[in-house]
Amino acid sequence: MISNIIIVGVGGQGALLASRILGALALRLGRDVKVSEVHGMAQRGGSVITHVRIGGEGDLIHAPLVAEGEAGAVIAFEPLEALRALPYLIPKRGLIITNTRPIPPMSVLTGAAKYPSDVMESLTASPDRQVAAFDAQALAEKHKAPRAVNIALLGALAAHPILRDETTDEPVSLTVWESAVADAVPPKTLESNLAVFRDSYYSSSSNSLNPLK
Amino acid sequence: MPDVRLLLGNEAIARGAWEAGCRVIASYPGTPSTEITEACARYHDLDTEWSVNEKVAMEIAAGASIGGARTLTCMKHVGLNVAADPLFTLAYTGVNAGLVIVVADDPGVHSSQNEQDSRYYARSAHLPMLVPADASECLSFTKLAFDLSEQYDTPVIIGTCTRVAHARSLVELGERAEHPSREWARNPSKYVMLPGPARARHIAVERRENSLRAAAETADWAYTAEYNDKSVGVICAGTAYQYVKEAMPSASVFKLNMVYPLPDEAIRGFAAHVGQLLIAEELEPFIEDAVKALGINCSGKDRTGKQGELSVNKVRAAFESFVSPPSGSVPDTQDAPEPPARPPAMCAGCPHRAVFYSLARRKYTVSGDIGCYTLGMLPPHGAMDACLCMGASIGMAFGLNKARGAGFARNTVAVIGDSTFMHSGMTALLDAVYNRASLTLLILDNRITGMTGHQHNPASGFDIHNNPAPSVDLGAICSALGVTRVRSLDPFELTELDDALKEETAFDGVSVIIARRPCALLSKKRCPPVTIEDCRKCGTCMRLGCPALSKGEDGSVSVDPTQCVGCGLCSRVCPFHAIYDKNPAASPEGESAAAAKGETRV
Numbered sequence: 001m002i003s004n005i006i007i008v009g010v011g012g013q014g015a016l017l018a019s020r021i022l023g024a025l026a027l028r029l030g031r032d033v034k035v036s037e038v039h040g041m042a043q044r045g046g047s048v049i050t051h052v053r054i055g056g057e058g059d060l061i062h063a064p065l066v067a068e069g070e071a072g073a074v075i076a077f078e079p080l081e082a083l084r085a086l087p088y089l090i091p092k093r094g095l096i097i098t099n100t101r102p103i104p105p106m107s108v109l110t111g112a113a114k115y116p117s118d119v120m121e122s123l124t125a126s127p128d129r130q131v132a133a134f135d136a137q138a139l140a141e142k143h144k145a146p147r148a149v150n151i152a153l154l155g156a157l158a159a160h161p162i163l164r165d166e167t168t169d170e171p172v173s174l175t176v177w178e179s180a181v182a183d184a185v186p187p188k189t190l191e192s193n194l195a196v197f198r199d200s201y202y203s204s205s206s207n208s209l210n211p212l213k
Numbered sequence: 214m215p216d217v218r219l220l221l222g223n224e225a226i227a228r229g230a231w232e233a234g235c236r237v238i239a240s241y242p243g244t245p246s247t248e249i250t251e252a253c254a255r256y257h258d259l260d261t262e263w264s265v266n267e268k269v270a271m272e273i274a275a276g277a278s279i280g281g282a283r284t285l286t287c288m289k290h291v292g293l294n295v296a297a298d299p300l301f302t303l304a305y306t307g308v309n310a311g312l313v314i315v316v317a318d319d320p321g322v323h324s325s326q327n328e329q330d331s332r333y334y335a336r337s338a339h340l341p342m343l344v345p346a347d348a349s350e351c352l353s354f355t356k357l358a359f360d361l362s363e364q365y366d367t368p369v370i371i372g373t374c375t376r377v378a379h380a381r382s383l384v385e386l387g388e389r390a391e392h393p394s395r396e397w398a399r400n401p402s403k404y405v406m407l408p409g410p411a412r413a414r415h416i417a418v419e420r421r422e423n424s425l426r427a428a429a430e431t432a433d434w435a436y437t438a439e440y441n442d443k444s445v446g447v448i449c450a451g452t453a454y455q456y457v458k459e460a461m462p463s464a465s466v467f468k469l470n471m472v473y474p475l476p477d478e479a480i481r482g483f484a485a486h487v488g489q490l491l492i493a494e495e496l497e498p499f500i501e502d503a504v505k506a507l508g509i510n511c512s513g514k515d516r517t518g519k520q521g522e523l524s525v526n527k528v529r530a531a532f533e534s535f536v537s538p539p540s541g542s543v544p545d546t547q548d549a550p551e552p553p554a555r556p557p558a559m560c561a562g563c564p565h566r567a568v569f570y571s572l573a574r575r576k577y578t579v580s581g582d583i584g585c586y587t588l589g590m591l592p593p594h595g596a597m598d599a600c601l602c603m604g605a606s607i608g609m610a611f612g613l614n615k616a617r618g619a620g621f622a623r624n625t626v627a628v629i630g631d632s633t634f635m636h637s638g639m640t641a642l643l644d645a646v647y648n649r650a651s652l653t654l655l656i657l658d659n660r661i662t663g664m665t666g667h668q669h670n671p672a673s674g675f676d677i678h679n680n681p682a683p684s685v686d687l688g689a690i691c692s693a694l695g696v697t698r699v700r701s702l703d704p705f706e707l708t709e710l711d712d713a714l715k716e717e718t719a720f721d722g723v724s725v726i727i728a729r730r731p732c733a734l735l736s737k738k739r740c741p742p743v744t745i746e747d748c749r750k751c752g753t754c755m756r757l758g759c760p761a762l763s764k765g766e767d768g769s770v771s772v773d774p775t776q777c778v779g780c781g782l783c784s785r786v787c788p789f790h791a792i793y794d795k796n797p798a799a800s801p802e803g804e805s806a807a808a809a810k811g812e813t814r815v
Contacts, residue, residue, distance in 0.1 A: 046557035
């Protein structure tokens with residue numbers, strides 16, 4: 001079975017590293033994988049979206065993009081961007097992992113538009129949808145790695161069984177995840193990144209999967 | 214064990230060129246093609262350069278090929294317009310060593326000014342065009358393109374798009390096969406295109422095209438026909454193939470690897486074997502028109518349309534009656550109102566912000582150009598009235614002033630970036646001087662080619678490998694072109710900028726203001742954020758459009774310390790001195806691109 005993951009955020013938040021880690025994970029699992037990135041003008045403070053598709057054993061991935069309604073998970077660096085990505089999720093189901101720190105778009109900063117006050121309510125409106133919402137920035141800063149928001153979000157993804165080892169039907173193990181992180185991050189930052197990753201993984205695992213309102 | 218990597222399509226093209234023994238790469242940056250040349254620069258046995266524009270890059274490629282080295286040049290779709298002049302005659306001269314041209318289209322207009330279809334260049338210049346569908350094909354088709362180029366004595370075009378160029382997929386790496394220089398022999402009847410030789414070469418072009426068309430019918434690299442359920446067959450190429458395979462897994466599929474010339478007889482054969490014939494392609498009905506010209510009934514653009522990109526869902530919807538099993542799930546419809554849009558914005562600390570703040574205040578008509586500063590069109594600045602293509606701002610401002618007269622000219626400025634000026638603005642400035650224009654030009658010199666992701670250029674002082682390079686003096690260029698009034702300033706010196714704008718727009722002649730301050734993203738030095746005390750709610754600073762400033766419910770402004778880079782521009786505009794900048798902005802000379810890269814400028 002193909003795992004479709006959407007990563008959204010604001011240009012410059014580190015989505016490319018997150019997708020590179022997922023790519024490294026797929027390589028370690030020996031699966032086919034496609035990742036669609038955004039380069040160019042949209043980097044400049046605009047909405048950015050990355051599509052990651054990881055095959056099950058023997059699957060061949062064709063389309064580089066996740067079709068609307070077919071994503072198993074949305075990873076959001078910013079809550080408004082999570083809301084914007086909802087049409088990609090499997091209807092009424094799927095998993096949302098989102099940072100809770102808002103970054104207001106220009107129209108909100110100037111007062112021309114309002115940042116919706118009910119973003120969390122909209123994200124958690126479907127009872128069968130799992131939502132893990134936490135301050136990934138604070139978690140990263142706790143380990144003196146303020147740029148590791150992406151690692152914190154992936155740690156929470158690893159705690160959910162969206163990616164499975166098909167031979168054992170177990171979720172991909174923490175060890176394999178950690179090797180994928182090591183494959184993708186600069187060696188100098190590995191230690192602090194792994195600290196963020198484990199912290200996020202264990203706190204997400206111990207929390208219930210119920211929506212955090 | 215094979216060495217398998219997850220590469221961008223662009224990185225795979227670079228790898229393919231390296232494996233094919235390519236030696237010379239010359240390109241101008243352009244999304245989504247830029248990373249090919251950047252990846253080539255990481256192979257130290259290649260001679261890679263950022264050229265000043267695509268035309269020069271194509272000409273360097275032509276010379277290198279004739280000189281005997283396998284050569285690659287890469288550009289975006291509108292870049293090929295710039296390089297079209299050498300392209301059409303290069304099709305006549307042919308090559309010596311292999312010459313490959315990569316052109317990256319941008320359906321969906323992610324980062325461009327139009328969504329033109331480059332396949333028509335291949336047809337009208339009579340050049341073969343290969344269209345890879347993923348990164349693995351990017352590598353193998355690049356190697357194939359070099360071989361075809363030498364075998365058929367022709368430049369070969371590789372056509373990609375955003376979803377191939379910027380998508381990663383698995384690629385098996387190979388080894389480099391060295392191709393020593395081919396002999397250089399004088400051959401003016403092949404390489405000097407006077408009318409006589411050109412007539413003879415035109416015959417060669419037609420002969421070559423016929424051989425390529427014959428090869429397209431029989432060669433195993435030209436196409437694949439996958440017969441499945443024969444009630445419906447789809448002809449497609451490139452990324453459209455991927456969407457079709459997923460949306461219509463049971464359909465028969467004819468995948469074109471080369472979209473020009475087309476294998477007419479093979480297409481006839483496929484059409485004869487299937488019931489309903491469909492064409493899936495992005496942008497124009499390029500394949501569809503050719504199939505219809507064969508007298509074959511088919512359906513395509515009547516269902517998919519010409520706008521934007523295809524997708525799995527779009528293919529499903531377009532060919533719904535032929536899709537089995539029927540379409541998948543229907544996405545959630547949102548009851549909630551559409552979230553506020555987040556278009557790209559100038560970064561905190563961006564030098565362009567000071568310029569557009571000033572232009573908006575003076576309510577000028579602004580003739581714009583291609584770069585990050587085109588964002589000056591968006592609120593709150595709304596300070597751009599025209600933007601056409603690279604280098605157009607100067608000629609268009611001159612034309613506007615011709616049409617509207619001297620009074621209009623005194624209220625009009627042209628703006629252009631440093632890289633764009635050198636790309637194709639200099640000739641227009643010469644034209645304005647020669648034809649006695651009344652025109653004010655602002656060169657926004659941020660010391661880098663910014664929008665495509667920070668590439669060096671002839672003014673930045675570094676080459677593609679970050680090695681020191683001659684840095685041209687933009688002011689001296691303007692003076693040499695005959696501009697008598699040239700001045701440079703730091704756009705953050707708002708009073709000086711304002712005075713300069715007033716004086717130069719009043720001058721009846723051509724004048725140039727060089728607004729010089731490095732791109733904010735180049736500076737690693739992070740200054741402490743500004744602080745606001747006793748805000749008087751006048752809203753002046755909000756007209757800067759800075760992502761670090763926001764207006765609260767009560768109208769007072771606050772600063773987001775995580776976004777603020779401490780540039781201090783807001784403290785300079787606050788009429789009540791309520792914004793405190795703890796570091797008086799450093800002079801622009803002090804934080805050059807060089808300092809940001811940790812290198813010493815020469």
